[in-house]
Amino acid sequence: MSLADKIAQLNMPVVLPGEPGSSAGATPADQERYARGGFQHQNLVLGPGGGFFGLVNESLFGSFDPEQPKTPKEQAERHNALQKLALASEHRIPLLQISEGTHGSIGPGSTIFPEGLGLGATWSPELVGHVYGVVGAEARAVGIHAISTITAELNRDPRYGRAIWSFSEDPYLTSRYVEALVPAAQADLHTGAVVSLCTFPAESPNVGGLEGSSIELGERELRNVHLPPWRAGSAAGSLMTEAGEQTIDGIPVHGSPKYLTEVLRDELGFRGVVIANGFETMITDRVATTPAQAGALALDAGIDIALAWHAAFLTGLVEAVRTGAIDQTLIDRAVRRILTLKERLGLFENPYADPARAQAVVNQPAHRRIALQAARESMTLLRNEGGLLPLHHRRIAVIGPNADDARNLLGEYSAWPTFHAVPTILDRLKATGRQITHAKGCATTGTDRSGVAAAVKAAKNADVAVVVLGEEVKGGYFNPGRTNGELADIASLDLTGVQQELLEAVHHTGTPVVLVLVNGRPLSVTWAAEHIPAILEAWLPGEQGAQAVADVLTGAVDPSGRLPITVPRSVGQLPMYYNSKGARARAGTYVDIPSTPLYPFGHGLSYTSFALSNVRLSADRITGTGRTEIRAEVRNTGQRTGTAVVQLYVTDDESSVVVPEIQLRGFAKVSLAPGAHASIKIPVRADDLALIDAGLDRVVEPGTFTLRVGTSAAALPHTLQLTVI
Template identity: 40%
Template sequence: MRKYVVLGLYFIGTVAYAQNARPVYKDRKAPTEARVKDLLGRMTVEEKVGQLATVLGWEMYQKEGARVGVSEAYKKALAERHIGGLWATLRADPWTKKTLATGLNPTQAVEATNALQKYAVEHTRLGIPLFLAEECPHGHMAIGTTVFPTAIGQGSTWNPALLQRMAAAIAQEVRAQGGHIGYGPVLDLAREPRWSRVEETYGEDPVLTSQLGVAMVTGLQGQSLKSGVNVISTLKHFAAYGVPEGGHNGGGNSTGYRELYQSFLPPVHAAVKAGVLSIMTSYNSIDGVPCTASEFLLTEVLRRQWGFQGFTVSDLGSISGLATSHHVAATPAEAAALAINAGLDDDLSGYGYDKALLEAINQQLVSGEVLDRAVSRVLRLKFDMGLFETPYVDVRRAARQVKSPAHVQLARRVAQESVVLLKNNQNLLPLSKSLQRIAVIGPNADNLYNQLGDYTAPQPESNIVTVLEGIRAKVSATTKVTYVKGCAIRDTTSADIAAAVAAVRQAQVAVVVLGGSSARDFKTEYQSTGAATVTSAGPEVLSDMESGEGYDRATLELLGKQQELLQAVVQTGTPVVVVLIKGRPLNLNWMAAHVPALLDAWYPGQEGGNAVADVLFGDYNPAGRLPISVPKHVGQLPVYYNAPRPARQSYVELDARPLYSFGFGLSYAKFEYSDLQVSATEGSGAVNVTVRFKVKNTSARAGDEVAQLYLRDEVSSVVTPSKQLKKFERFNLKAGEQKEVVFELTAEDLMLLNQQMHWAVEPGAFTLMIGASSDDIRLQASFNVANAIQLAQSATR
């Protein structure tokens, strides 16, 4: 018996010794901060610098037939550079040169990410798992995933709850394939439609963008990063990226600090308050300081004022761009030092820090404390996500969860809600399914990739439904649907407008699908950042691409022979419906005057054809609202609705009003607003305004309405807009149904940044405007604030 007692005591002692000898950072029960501190203490300077490198990932796996494994380039990067993460490992597009044949399907993607993690864990000194970041603005940018409408279409839904569901579906697909970080949402305000990346934004308004951005962040991140179905959200781009002078992507802007705080920063601040864990800097400069090296933005605003707890990451190549583009640094080492000292943690590209940061440390341009600060922010989230315990994912799960039937149905729903009905003279729409002859015309009627938008991977044709296919599926077998492309988006060397006219003459109605394209092809040249390089027209056929990163426009006209095609079709006298598939506002003046029905579908994603057909034939009642104003001419720009007073004056050639205003959108139903009641109360440095009104569906058809509340501060110490969106709600009403809508306003809704750069509510009169768009105000009332309210937080310059 004594023998067994001794053996037992020996065993207990051995186990206790082993537990004590085990590194704290590998103890899942230890507090995160203790694990971070322990791991930092074990790392060399080179290993720390490597953890800040997020390198291009699609070169890190190799595919031989059906087998997928790690590449020699990956082994070398781990051994020599100690990299901490990969970006866009599963990305496939012409830039990466990954196709349906050379890229990875969802099952292969899991095999690849598991192999990459396994090698990192087993073949590095400390066994630190990788962070795998993927592009996720409107679906995971990988083969075989669900492709949702691009953000400008998502913005047209005015439905945060729907976008949260969409984001959760995207996160599930990313995590199922081994990813941990989703790049999105883009929270830039798009007030310059010539800019190439309008399609990636939620439009021009900070309140709408804030609410949709919070929904996206919440959907991606969920309640816990250890859920196995959520990812870290990396919002883009910090800050004021969407208003470059002249529309030049990445160009500087001259916004004032008051406008920066009041318009461009609130969406990011809202996301920080919602718990976003990663923020990407932008390429541009503000008032002469590149955002990638702005201590004001990255430390003062983000950390000290807002209390941001995650990590920051550069946009691709923006650290080296401090020397090569902005010329604020003479050497790569100086550029690295500027960025990390300002508060930029992670390097997307792997060549902005890397050797340059090591050199900066050797030159004592960067302290050990600053380096540890950046590394700890990245490691902290690796621990919080549980990657040290569960670095791998189940291979079988991807096949079930990626592009599931529920996700495809959700993509159709988002596309339906994103469609904006701009015009419907004499109720041409909805069309009757009993029509016998329909002509479907135009370059975007049956083009798979033109309706998907930028940041989309190649997809099997069976995954995508075009407008032509959606129409054919909607009508009976006896209906003759004739399709003629007519022309391309940009190219003018081959067009068959005569054939299109002939088809339309034989039809009862013509559906003409025009617009633009962000579809990349393998002939396009790309910059090191992945942005497309615009080249002058040569002897070869031009691609359709006229939007998407790098494709800034000088005009907003329909390109190629599209206008000629449309005019020829309209001249036949056959009723015409125009469906627009595009990524930015275009010049719609002629069609608005001469075409009886207009639908704007933006880039509606893989289910776009079904969604458009649902609207065309009345199976879905459209209720999308414009998140961005549509100008009449580029000479009006900027033309956003909430510009500071005074009101814009008319030009000699035309007035200053947009063709279609922010918030505009029609329905097959009719709604009346009534019984506005406003109650304002003050006390203890606070104000509360309760707004009540009724909305009734006065038509015989059920439909959604989007009620919008705008506010005007009648007299203020600094210039303010004549109206600003403050609240909105999308809801469904049955025929004849009435609903009471209640909005609550607080001091945050009424505040401004005064001349002393303090947030305050100033006493005086405010006007409330309730309506269906910024230009369709149905109810109006005023209230007064008697006492000044000083909010706790002040802004700094």
């Protein structure tokens, strides 16, 4: 292979129409030229390309509607046509197709699941595995080989727009999801899609919660808190990851052999390819002065694939080889990794998708049922004073900007168009047979109050008002009204626009109010927590979200979601997470507000009640390589079927370094009929008690540990002692 052939294998460009800087290569003719070889970028004529990123994302996440969106069958046919061109070239190397799969394949018509914290709120790694099994199968059916933006990062600053993709603030819970979803999505690598975990090793918590701002973390904090999900992903067989674009303690990840080779490959055992999209940050941060220097640093660090058209990995690499800044063996290393992945995917033997199968697989009824289950289990009841829910009322006023908006239920990075009907919350409540009146009231943003009067009138004439508020995420990057998502960081966690005024106006009618939140980040709804009797956190619940909301509101389904993130009272409390250290965990109040969260990590209510009894350890002394388990009895003491989520938190009573006051180290989720009981077991391994010591080694120190069992990080009535010898 010539140098141009090799460099082409390292580039899998973003070809999204309308994407800034991507016009070169965005047309079908350009794509075909790149696939067969002969595409010219500046003065570099490239051999047959390595593949593409986001080829099926022709609407740019719904930023605009394509004139003729491709069906799953047509997506497969397009991928096949490009493969045929690549395989007719001299070296007969198949293309690798990568696309987003955050909470569903991005191909139009694909099944759309709850996003980020919605999946995190299920507290069910098994269910999350089922979800990503579908995502991988639907992606591969149309010819996508790797699904990206599956976020192993923690959500440690909800102001950050890209945190919308994260499952939780907690490393243990996130690790359980990652280790379940990786093998489920990848399947046997011939029927599933490779999981690209994002973004290594972290892009948050960044200064100010702003996109691209630096991360100021100590080495111990990074290893102890942020690396566990990546360790779990590598152990589960993840074969792709994306390099972070930020600097960490002044070190640009894109140019760091320490992070991308020593930590990722040597320490965590990663054996896949690293994709990247932030070469220019090394130049803007003045670590490199030219694209050639940036490309050389990135290649040496361990980056294998460039997304979009980056001069650093095109003409920059040619220049770096010409001047001797890099040895061509580094290019060979990256090419070898890419070809190895293509071989493991079986692309040399079977590069084509089956168009008829694609049409049959995508969004089939079984997949929609999993989406409904995930949406139902994501529903998190934060407050239910006086037992207002489930609704027994006949006349219901449905109010708010997200009540009759199906697209806001779908979240960011979702397939568009859907090719199948997606109902709104208003639609599904109407289908319950109740007497429904509707008033939008206001938009999610802006100052237009003209609809508030109609909302007040509707509430006065109803037995109960369901007010559906929250965020706007639809419309991709180019929707100026977006309040969350990539490139949509925010400085406040309060309700945007005049939504708070609408909520207060409806409350003042005297009609009981149920607040339903549709959002991808925790919102500081402090006033509502004091004045609104019932609050349901619906997150971004996906295409079946409206049905799930209606099911929970009417009592057809018990709310079983639990918070995977702490809900603060004010943005002024950030950073705020349950597993803080020392004085912060034991802090008193601020002058103006309490220091405690509005709702704690792990919190969530049910329509029934549970009793936890006979909590004990199978062994209260273990070795540094041993294990024990929490055993307990759970009984449903109420009148309805419901789901309990029993949680285990650990405190290290004496440690050589300061560790968080409490850390989640296990949980059990069990559904019970009225009066029924079940025995639960939560395993505790010595390895779960490990810490990163002063020498940055991961060790299990002997001593005593306090184990606390309960229903949230703030409700832990049962205490046990464990000794590690």
